[in-house]
Amino acid sequence: MAISRTTLTLPVLPLDDNVVLPGMVVPLDLSDTEVRAAVEAARAAAPAGGKPEVLLVPRTEGRYAAIGVRGRVEQTGRLADGDPGALIRGLGRVRVGAGTTGPGAALWVEGSEIRDVLPDPLPGAVSELVTEYRALITAWLRERGAWQVVDRVQQIDAPGALADNAGYSPFLTTEQRVSLLEATDPVDRLRLATGLLKDHLAEREVADSIAKDVQDGVEKQQREFLLRRQLQAVRKELSELTGDGGSGEADEDYRSRIEAAALPPEVHKAALAEVDKLERAGDQGPEAGWIRTWLDTVLEMPWNVSSEDAYDIAEARAVLDADHTGLQDVKDRIVEYLAVRKRRAARDRAAENATPEAAPSRSRDRRPGGAVLALVGPPGVGKTSLGESVARAMGREFVRVALGGVRDEAEIRGHRRTYVGALPGRIVRAIKDAGSMNPVVLLDEVDKVGSDFRGDPAAALLEVLDPAQNHTFRDHYLEVELDLSDVVFLATANALESIPQPLLDRMELVQLDGYTEDEKVTIARDHLLPRQLERAGLDADEATVTDDALRRLAGEYTREAGVRGLERAVARVLRKVAAGGESDVTALPVTIGPDDLRALIGRPRHTPEAAHDPAERRTAVPGVATGLAVTGAGGDVLYVEASLADPETGGAGLTLTGQLGDVMKESGQIALSYLRSRGAELELPVGDLKERGVHLHVPAGAVPKDGPSAGVTMITALASLLSGRQVRPDVAMTGEVSLTGRVLPIGGVKQKLLAADRAGITTVIIPARNEPDLDDVPAEVLARLDVRPVSDVRTVLEVALTPGRRPVGVAA
Numbered sequence: 074m075a076i077s078r079t080t081l082t083l084p085v086l087p088l089d090d091n092v093v094l095p096g097m098v099v100p101l102d103l104s105d106t107e108v109r110a111a112v113e114a115a116r117a118a119a120p121a122g123g124k125p126e127v128l129l130v131p132r133t134e135g136r137y138a139a140i141g142v143r144g145r146v147e148q149t150g151r152l153a154d155g156d157p158g159a160l161i162r163g164l165g166r167v168r169v170g171a172g173t174t175g176p177g178a179a180l181w182v183e184g185s186e187i188r189d190v191l192p193d194p195l196p197g198a199v200s201e202l203v204t205e206y207r208a209l210i211t212a213w214l215r216e217r218g219a220w221q222v223v224d225r226v227q228q229i230d231a232p233g234a235l236a237d238n239a240g241y242s243p244f245l246t247t248e249q250r251v252s253l254l255e256a257t258d259p260v261d262r263l264r265l266a267t268g269l270l271k272d273h274l275a276e277r278e279v280a281d282s283i284a285k286d287v288q289d290g291v292e293k294q295q296r297e298f299l300l301r302r303q304l305q306a307v308r309k310e311l312s313e314l315t316g317d318g319g320s321g322e323a324d325e326d327y328r329s330r331i332e333a334a335a336l337p338p339e340v341h342k343a344a345l346a347e348v349d350k351l352e353r354a355g356d357q358g359p360e361a362g363w364i365r366t367w368l369d370t371v372l373e374m375p376w377n378v379s380s381e382d383a384y385d386i387a388e389a390r391a392v393l394d395a396d397h398t399g400l401q402d403v404k405d406r407i408v409e410y411l412a413v414r415k416r417r418a419a420r421d422r423a424a425e426n427a428t429p430e431a432a433p434s435r436s437r438d439r440r441p442g443g444a445v446l447a448l449v450g451p452p453g454v455g456k457t458s459l460g461e462s463v464a465r466a467m468g469r470e471f472v473r474v475a476l477g478g479v480r481d482e483a484e485i486r487g488h489r490r491t492y493v494g495a496l497p498g499r500i501v502r503a504i505k506d507a508g509s510m511n512p513v514v515l516l517d518e519v520d521k522v523g524s525d526f527r528g529d530p531a532a533a534l535l536e537v538l539d540p541a542q543n544h545t546f547r548d549h550y551l552e553v554e555l556d557l558s559d560v561v562f563l564a565t566a567n568a569l570e571s572i573p574q575p576l577l578d579r580m581e582l583v584q585l586d587g588y589t590e591d592e593k594v595t596i597a598r599d600h601l602l603p604r605q606l607e608r609a610g611l612d613a614d615e616a617t618v619t620d621d622a623l624r625r626l627a628g629e630y631t632r633e634a635g636v637r638g639l640e641r642a643v644a645r646v647l648r649k650v651a652a653g654g655e656s657d658v659t660a661l662p663v664t665i666g667p668d669d670l671r672a673l674i675g676r677p678r679h680t681p682e683a684a685h686d687p688a689e690r691r692t693a694v695p696g697v698a699t700g701l702a703v704t705g706a707g708g709d710v711l712y713v714e715a716s717l718a719d720p721e722t723g724g725a726g727l728t729l730t731g732q733l734g735d736v737m738k739e740s741g742q743i744a745l746s747y748l749r750s751r752g753a754e755l756e757l758p759v760g761d762l763k764e765r766g767v768h769l770h771v772p773a774g775a776v777p778k779d780g781p782s783a784g785v786t787m788i789t790a791l792a793s794l795l796s797g798r799q800v801r802p803d804v805a806m807t808g809e810v811s812l813t814g815r816v817l818p819i820g821g822v823k824q825k826l827l828a829a830d831r832a833g834i835t836t837v838i839i840p841a842r843n844e845p846d847l848d849d850v851p852a853e854v855l856a857r858l859d860v861r862p863v864s865d866v867r868t869v870l871e872v873a874l875t876p877g878r879r880p881v882g883v884a885a
């Protein structure tokens with residue numbers, strides 16, 4: 074682009090930290106010596122009637138810029154602050170040349186004028202640049218409300234002039250202005266101005282957004298804080314004024330859930346009160362958590378759900394029969410119980426309909442089924458599964474509450490809510506799990522409930538089971554009354570003796586004594602085998618287990634009153650079948666007979682004592698007798714061993730070992746006393762008994778044993794020891810003994826006879842007064858056993874001891 078030049082001579086007006094670009098009009102302070110000198114020199118040189126002109130040259134640190142601007146002094150007068158001043162208009166660029174002389178004190182220079190020359194019309198790129206710059210600067214000016222300036226800028230078309238107008242921009246530094254001044258090419262200059270403006274805009278955007286973020290954050294925090302404070306204040310005020318709180322969203326949710334749940338009136342009221350508390354507590358703090366958990370628990374309770382008892386007795390019986398083989402008397406008892414329950418419920422309903430006002434009095438006698446049925450018997454006889462059957466027969470939900478090992482009252486009745494991690498008790502949880510207010514609840518193992526410093530769970534259970542109290546059962550956690558009167562409670566226990574007496578009084582006992590081998594075979598065939606086939610993924614026609622095989626599994630692989638071990642053994646057999654291998658029965662279908670068992674699951678664990686090699690029998694030495702006992706695991710055979718201490722070293726007196734209870738220890742003392750005083754009558758050498766210490770031991774020392782029924786066995790063991798006559802291996806005995814040698818009755822005859830039969834014993838000595846109990850014993854078992862009812866010890870010894878004699882002291 075061509076630039077034309079004209080030469081001129083002008084006095085220099087130095088601008089410190091200031092730049093005047095062409096087109097700008099600026100006031101300058103004439104009190105400054107250099108400014109005044111320049112203006113006066115210009116005036117002196119000005120032609121008559123003409124306006125004085127100066128050369129405005131920026132000066133930084135004493136150095137002049139290469140380009141200055143010709144400035145015309147438009148006017149002199151006073152500035153706003155009262156100082157003398159001059160208004161000077163920038164005209165055009167002048168390249169500063171060499172110094173020269175002139176009037177006045179000013180510095181005179183020669184300069185050549187630089188004009189912007191541009192092609193006409195402007196190239197497209199330049200026009201675009203003009204448009205862009207104008208748009209940017211206009212937007213910027215508008216934003217600051219500088220409307221007149223916008224108008225002026227809009228009227229400037231020349232790119233160079235547009236760029237020079239940037240001299241007014243307050244954001245430019247002196248250097249940036251100088252660089253604009255020194256940009257003699259108008260297009261370069263406009264490009265420079267655009268760049269500077271854009272930089273500024275970008276910078277400002279970043280700064281703005283940071284400032285905005287900071288501002289926003291502060292505002293949000295403040296607002297939230299203020300709102301919370303207000304909310305709290307409003308809530309507090311409201312609840313104080315009306316006893317009714319304001320509500321948060323979640324609390325509102327609870328409110329509507331409570332309304333929707335149609336709770337009993339008392340519960341409804343209590344629940345709403347908790348929501349109020351929740352609102353007052355606010356969201357923070359542990360209390361809100363506790364309240365919510367409580368509300369959730371209350372809302373999860375099936376307050377309005379009850380199943381309809383639509384069963385009829387014949388159907389109920391059919392269900393019980395379908396689920397369990399045998400157990401006729403037990404099922405009879407259950408059916409009677411159901412029948413009575415049903416009648417009472419019907420009668421109550423009728424009474425209620427006839428005289429509704431009499432309803433409250435009903436509460437005292439609200440026992441639709443009478444007492445609680447307790448199923449008592451060894452493990453695996455089907456107590457739990459009978460409970461399930463009862464529920465099925467009645468068409469009710471079933472829940473099992475395991476009480477074994479419960480020592481804390483809170484387990485039954487719940488923790489108070491102030492307790493950290495408080496929970497409702499097991500009864501409440503059972504109802505919740507059942508999802509119905511009238512389920513069948515099986516209190517499993519009531520005999521294993523203990524009590525200690527944490528209160529007496531049995532007492533809490535008593536309240537649960539007592540029809541006079543249980544329609545207003547109060548769980549410590551729930552704190553609202555729960556009507557348990559429609560719940561069917563059943564209990565199970567292994568041993569009667571350990572059920573707390575007050576509980577026992579509330580229960581109607583149904584004894585399950587265990588099964589005979591035949592019964593076990595039938596149960597296995599009808600129930601256990603089909604279930605285990607299914608579990609092993611086998612079809613009934615793929616694997617058959619013969620009755621004889623089942624019998625051997627029951628008799629030789631397990632020795633138990635129930636069928637749990639048998640079921641496990643069946644399962645093991647079927648797993649082996651399913652897995653194939655190991656045995657030679659690999660191809661399906663298979664039929665498993667008794668002789669296949671060994672290959673599948675190994676050797677039997679139990680063989681009848683009498684079947685052993687005579688030398689290996691427990692009773693092969695004098696001083697060992699076979700007794701019968703009932704333990705938690707059902708009837709069992711146990712051995713009593715007797716020995717005499719060395720006359721030299723051993724002390725006198727009686728030692729009893731094998732974890733014996735007090736009653737059993739007394740039996741030992743009675744046995745010893747009896748033999749000391751009456752042994753001679755039985756032709757026993759009793760002298761040793763008086764001088765030497767006697768030791769009685771009942772092996773399987775880890776199992777606690779108690780009861781008086783080992784009396785005869787202890788006497789027999791001692792008599793065997795003294796006489797040197799072995800006890801017959803096929804004989805087992807039970808009976809309490811008095812000091813005079815009378816045999817007194819004991820309990821558990823059926824279980825003991827079943828156990829004897831299982832163990833392969835063939836002769837059983839029982840107290841004569843227990844003869845009536847034989848009616849309960851299955852006929853097939855009686856047919857295999859030679860039962861000898863006896864009334865005195867002499868007969869026991871006659872039956873039990875072998876005729877052969879061996880010297881005393883062999884058994885040690």
Ligand SMILES: Nc1ncnc2c1ncn2[C@@H]1O[C@H](COP(=O)(O)OP(=O)(O)OP(=O)(O)O)[C@@H](O)[C@H]1O
Pocket residue numbers: 396397398399400450451452453454455456457458459565566567596600601635636637640
């Ligand atoms: N008479 C029976 N007919 C059919 N199956 C039975 C019979 N007796 C027991 N069973 C089965 O034997 C298994 C063990 O019974 P269950 O668990 O009910 O014993 P339990 O007496 O409750 O024992 P525990 O006292 O140890 O709880 C169950 O699978 C049950 O179905």
